[in-house]
Amino acid sequence: MLENNSTKSLEEAADTKAANSRYIIEKMKELDDTNLSIFCAFIDGLVRKNSLEIKTALDRGVEYNGSMPVLLEAYATFGIVPYVLEGAA
Numbered sequence: 001m002l003e004n005n006s007t008k009s010l011e012e013a014a015d016t017k018a019a020n021s022r023y024i025i026e027k028m029k030e031l032d033d034t035n036l037s038i039f040c041a042f043i044d045g046l047v048r049k050n051s052l053e054i055k056t057a058l059d060r061g062v063e064y065n066g067s068m069p070v071l072l073e074a075y076a077t078f079g080i081v082p083y084v085l086e087g088a089a
Contacts, residue, residue, distance in 0.1 A: 047078055051078065051080060054078055054080065055078075055080045058071055058074055058075055058078075058080065
């Protein structure tokens with residue numbers, strides 16, 4: 001079951017987010033191809049709608065953790081320019 005992060009400290013929220021992510025991944029493994037396709041289309045729509053929030057979260061992740069490969073891969077996955085490269089082109 002997914003947990004609510006709204007009243008938790010940053011450390012507790014991070015732990016809850018990780019647990020929620022693992023839960024979602026396990027549930028995704030149970031979906032057939034059609035339902036997985038529907039779920040991915042839904043997530044894609046959420047990503048487009050919330051790209052600024054995703055970018056902010058990724059930027060904070062880089063500030064906190066440095067340029068970890070997994071964070072840089074997430075930028076590419078979502079098609080978001082890292083803040084360190086903005087205006088560099």
